[in-house]
Amino acid sequence: MRKWEENVKKVVPYTPGEQPQKKGIIKLNTNECPYPPSPLVEKKIKEMAYEDLRLYPEFPEKTQLAAELAAYHQVSEEEIFIGVGSDDVLSMAFLTFFQAGKPILFPDITYSFYDVWADVYGIPFQTKALAEDFTINPEDYLADNGGVIFPNPNAPTGTLLCLEDVEKIVAANQDVVVIVDEAYIDFGGISALPLLKKYENLLVVRTFSKSRAMAGARIGYAVGSAKLISYLNNVKYSVNSYTMNRPSLELGVEAVKDDAYFKEICGRIIATRTRTEERLKSLGFTFPKSYGNFIFAAHREVKAGYIFEKLKEYDIYVRHWEKERISNYLRITIGTDEEMDALFRALREIIK
Numbered sequence: 356m357r358k359w360e361e362n363v364k365k366v367v368p369y370t371p372g373e374q375p376q377k378k379g380i381i382k383l384n385t386n387e388c389p390y391p392p393s394p395l396v397e398k399k400i401k402e403m404a405y406e407d408l409r410l411y412p413e414f415p416e417k418t419q420l421a422a423e424l425a426a427y428h429q430v431s432e433e434e435i436f437i438g439v440g441s442d443d444v445l446s447m448a449f450l451t452f453f454q455a456g457k458p459i460l461f462p463d464i465t466y467s468f469y470d471v472w473a474d475v476y477g478i479p480f481q482t483k484a485l486a487e488d489f490t491i492n493p494e495d496y497l498a499d500n501g502g503v504i505f506p507n508p509n510a511p512t513g514t515l516l517c518l519e520d521v522e523k524i525v526a527a528n529q530d531v532v533v534i535v536d537e538a539y540i541d542f543g544g545i546s547a548l549p550l551l552k553k554y555e556n557l558l559v560v561r562t563f564s565k566s567r568a569m570a571g572a573r574i575g576y577a578v579g580s581a582k583l584i585s586y587l588n589n590v591k592y593s594v595n596s597y598t599m600n601r602p603s604l605e606l607g608v609e610a611v612k613d614d615a616y617f618k619e620i621c622g623r624i625i626a627t628r629t630r631t632e633e634r635l636k637s638l639g640f641t642f643p644k645s646y647g648n649f650i651f652a653a654h655r656e657v658k659a660g661y662i663f664e665k666l667k668e669y670d671i672y673v674r675h676w677e678k679e680r681i682s683n684y685l686r687i688t689i690g691t692d693e694e695m696d697a698l699f700r701a702l703r704e705i706i707k
């Protein structure tokens with residue numbers, strides 16, 4: 356190692372799912388929405404004035420997007436924080452809230468960015484093993500800690516923690532901040548948002564990447580007490596103030612306005628998920644009940660790594676991790692019915 360390298364921060368980065376460039380790929384590997392964003396978003400793109408790009412964007416919490424989100428969730432604008440995808444929101448929340456010097460807690464099988472942020476920010480952490488059926492045991496989060504974070508529904512498992520159990524965790528941890536990452540809540544989960552009225556230490560994080568079909572626009576947000584949000588803004592504006600670009604801030608507004616379209620595409624995905632569950636079962640797959648736009652499935656006989664590689668030969672991408680406890684599982688994003696038909700045609704050939 357060269358002398359200068361000794362003074363370099365070394366981290367193992369998060370590995371996102373592949374974004375293959377090849378045309379005609381069936382992409383069921385990054386939980387994107389298979390449907391386009393709302394037609395109102397399309398209309399707005401066409402109307403947007405390109406000369407507006409000359410100006411810096413406004414601070415996100417002063418924008419119409421903050422106002423729309425506040426109205427949508429019936430909170431005040433001071434209770435909304437907006438970031439570049441929920442990854443940015445979560446990363447800022449780690450930096451702001453997890454400074455107790457004590458280990459923060461999250462599940463052993465969960466969003467694999469959490470340990471990366473903990474490492475990069477020097478935050479100690481402890482993971483809590485999910486039960487055999489991949490559910491979170493709330494009792495594991497009642498011990499002394501420096502903060503708690505978990506996705507609900509969890510990823511990549513898809514399991515949902517009921518609101519009573521979420522409240523149990525929040526109520527028992529009022530000396531630290533509890534973050535509930537609701538990236539997948541719109542596919543049939545029960546949100547922790549109503550708990551915000553009771554708990555000042557709760558932060559609920561959401562994204563436009565899944566249920567609002569706008570992963571490319573990079574919009575995420577958090578809802579929490581005005582106090583929590585002001586701390587978050589102070590840290591954010593100490594790192595980089597202008598991260599949210601103007602077009603995304605404007606397009607996000609249109610997506611929030613079109614609630615009918617949002618509900619329609621979520622409903623379609625849930626219906627396809629139900630059909631996919633039946634078909635997976637009949638092919639010999641097992642999986643926990645999913646509340647997300649994906650299913651985490653293992654085959655009784657054929658190894659996941661083999662199916663994963665074989666599916667690529669059919670130009671179908673799903674997600675697979677060579678990780679303890681989950682190496683025999685595939686996370687399959689719910690696509691359109693036609694995409695799922697193609698998946699099952701391939702699976703039937705691979706498995707026979």
Ligand code: PMP
Binds near residue numbers: 439442510575
């Ligand atoms: N949380 C969870 C649980 C996720 O799976 C993802 C998607 N990778 C994110 C947050 C981040 O999504 P985005 O940054 O696109 O909002």
